[in-house]
Amino acid sequence: MPDASGSSNRASSHKQGQTVTIYSEFAGHIGAILDHLEEAGDLPAGLDRKNVAVEPPRDPSHGDLATNVAMVLAKPAGKNPRELAMIIAPKIARFDSVAGAEVAGPGFINIRLVDDAWREELRAIAAAGENYGRSAMGAGKTVNIEYVSANPTGPLHMGHCRGAVVGDALAGLLEFTGHAVTREYYINDAGGQVDILARSTHLRYREALGEDIGEIPEGLYPGEYLKPVGEALAAEFGDRYAASEETQWLALFREHSVAAMMDLIRADLGLLGIAQEVFASEAAVHAAGKPEAAEAELRKRDLVYDGILEAPKGKTLDDWEPVELPLFRSTRFGDDQDRPIRKSDGSWTYFGADLAYHFQKSQSADMLIDIWGADHAGTVKRIKAAVEALTDGKTEFDVKLVQMVRLLRDGEPVKMSKRSGSFVTLADVVEEVGKDVVRFTMLTRKADAQMDFDFAKVVEASKDNPVFYVQYAHARIRSVHRRAQAEGIEIGGAADLSLLDAEELALVKRAAQFPRIAEAAANAHEPHRIAFYLGDLAAEFHALWNRGNDHPEKRLLVADAPDLTRARLALAEGIGQIIRNGLAIMGVEAVEEME
């Protein structure tokens, strides 16, 4: 028989950063019951329990927990689901924390817990504090997440913002679920774009030396941000390179310009609270001979061959010429076409270097994640093919595509023109609405859905704005805390939680879902789920708060009822803790009070 000791000391069973939740606890109970049924010969041994789930039912009237165990195992066990459920349910009902377990529908087992189990969960939240919800799901697993990786040719603009936030929040989420995370930025400092940058800087350099450069020519970067770089070069080198051949200065100017741009970019990322620990250089990948090594390896396995590409269809190219190139057999891994890794002049294609770079990353991580703009969707298959080929499919690899953000002001789309350099910079937006608003808002939609960012709406103080609504819930909790202190009410310690009513316990039940939401979000690589969950939690808290409008005796602070007040404050503290933990994953600071 399973140990029927219930959940009496779960609050203290927080260990190794992992929260034991009611759900995981019952998953364990059910596993033990199945073990006993196997030993007794009531179930065949070795059944696949992978799909057995313990979840909150969507309809709260079905109880607190529901399990599909009987339905999942019925067929392989050669039993009727309801009959199997009838065998298991009474064994579940035997636990102290269970008030009832009944079979419902096609074979669900609905479990109703005693109220004390939820009071216990509230204590567990308080005991675990900022660790509540952490899990060991990713223990021992290293994840490399590469995001932003904007070309080092200028400051970040809003096009980069969403990927930056999604990547950083996903990194935080994976850390929360126990993964060892490396945040990485790939500097594209080896292509034609950085040569153009160097030439643009050279122009600014001549300008700094007093030359009249007139209009910035078509094809160069016109931005003012290159002026200080030109000035610095003028100060360092004088007019040494003013009239010399490009070959004399190109590499030097490229190096200086890229370094300066990366300083700008790092500063921009800093405004969002982002600090990646690895900045990997494409040029360094080249210099280290990584593409050559990858090519040799792939040729050995006949995954690279010399061949001729077909002309692209559906598109007429005047200057198309069939050329023999070294091609990677990405079609073998599901791509539509084999892809060249070198150009006809023998130099590496972007893909050729990127392939080698991903191989490099895979050597220090069990799982790779790339965050890309949706405009790169067409290249996902080839890089996935490359990672699979180079790692023999041993490295998990996910490319997360992030859709465009449309900026709106007064309901009208903000016009942006790269040509004139009049894009809205990330720094401008952060300065206008604040880091936390930007970060939260970027997570209010799933990454692969388009999003509008309306300057007015994101700072609106109403329940329509989830950023505000979640922060407001936290501010209310902190406010009531301060008032309680001012009135000399002792917070913390042993509150009598039996004074909490059913509606208040319902809020605890919502809070108790946080750990499984975090795990599910981490598994799906979808940090936006945290934002949606916090919105739901906040709404439920506000509803509870609003009870106090019509019924003063239902307020959190009730005069002349210190014990009741203490119990309700304990509840509020628990909710506040969940909000802080969720916001921390998103990289957003919880506020103490609203403006």
Add this chain to the structure above:
RNA sequence: GCGCCCGUAGCUCAGCUGGAUAGAGCACGAGACUUCUAAUCUUGAGGCCGCAGGUUCGACUCCUGCCGGGCGCACCA
């Protein structure tokens, strides 16, 4: 032509990686509150989950084929 993403209430979007009667906000209908725990609250109506098959005890979710919208299809980055 091929590939990828999307299609859920009038609108904007969720839907916990296959669970029970598909959810929220806005807008709409009805009511409450003239206050300070209302930078509102309660409640109602609203659905062929693009269409058609298939897998399954069970499908918005997975598979196939259509329809419709967006993006991509260079040795660019």
